[in-house]
Amino acid sequence: MGLLDVLSSIKERAEKFLNEKNVVSDFLGKVEEKTGIKKKIIAGGAVSLTGLYLVYGYGASLLCNLIGFVYPAYYSIKAIESPSKEDDTKWLTYWVVYGVFSLGEFFSDIFLYWFPFYYAFKCLFLLWCMAPVSWNGSQIIYNKVVRPIFLRHEATVDHMVSDLSGKAMSAAESLTREVLSTLVKNKALVTPVPPVAQSEAKSLPSSAQVDPAQLSQERPPFLG
Numbered sequence: 001m002g003l004l005d006v007l008s009s010i011k012e013r014a015e016k017f018l019n020e021k022n023v024v025s026d027f028l029g030k031v032e033e034k035t036g037i038k039k040k041i042i043a044g045g046a047v048s049l050t051g052l053y054l055v056y057g058y059g060a061s062l063l064c065n066l067i068g069f070v071y072p073a074y075y076s077i078k079a080i081e082s083p084s085k086e087d088d089t090k091w092l093t094y095w096v097v098y099g100v101f102s103l104g105e106f107f108s109d110i111f112l113y114w115f116p117f118y119y120a121f122k123c124l125f126l127l128w129c130m131a132p133v134s135w136n137g138s139q140i141i142y143n144k145v146v147r148p149i150f151l152r153h154e155a156t157v158d159h160m161v162s163d164l165s166g167k168a169m170s171a172a173e174s175l176t177r178e179v180l181s182t183l184v185k186n187k188a189l190v191t192p193v194p195p196v197a198q199s200e201a202k203s204l205p206s207s208a209q210v211d212p213a214q215l216s217q218e219r220p221p222f223l224g
Contacts, residue, residue: 014043096146
């Protein structure tokens with residue numbers, strides 16, 4: 001497949017997206033009604049401005065991440081709702097590559113940030129990974145890099161995950177036993193007042209209930 005075929009495929013996919021019923025097409029339709037400019041031209045201008053903003057604009061990182069997330073997330077939901085499983089595999093492959101790329105970027109972002117036009121190249125890379133062609137970036141990277149490494153270390157990773165799961169369960173059970181034991185000990189230390197003592201306390205007269213005349217009669221003679 002040559003470059004012209006790739007561009008033709010991308011053009012067809014873009015036209016299909018613009019003709020579908022979605023938020024973007026509805027918004028562009030309203031703009032077309034007010035301005036008289038066709039949706040294709042508006043979309044092309046928006047893409048051009050986005051490219052310039054990725055090169056010179058502030059906050060290019062956020063815009064680039066939105067491009068790499070929103071469109072694939074939309075079509076991933078459509079793939080889940082469709083009866084076909086082929087598109088599910090396609091977008092699962094994209095998300096695996098996207099996760100691996102994001103993990104690598106996390107540790108190297110402090111150096112790549114100073115690379116000229118980094119976010120523009122990153123956006124192009126993500127667009128290549130989600131391109132509607134059989135040899136898009138996600139398919140190539142998964143089949144050439146991710147899959148061989150995964151198959152080579154699959155047994156080791158499964159053993160580590162199983163071992164960690166067992167240790168986590170043991171730690172949770174031990175913690176639960178300690179908490180229950182502490183609660184039982186604290187409950188045993190708190191001894192409630194017996195009912196007999198409570199009744200005796202209630203039978204004692206308070207100072208407010210003592211008659212002053214009775215106090216005067218009980219006063220010793222030498223204090224009178």
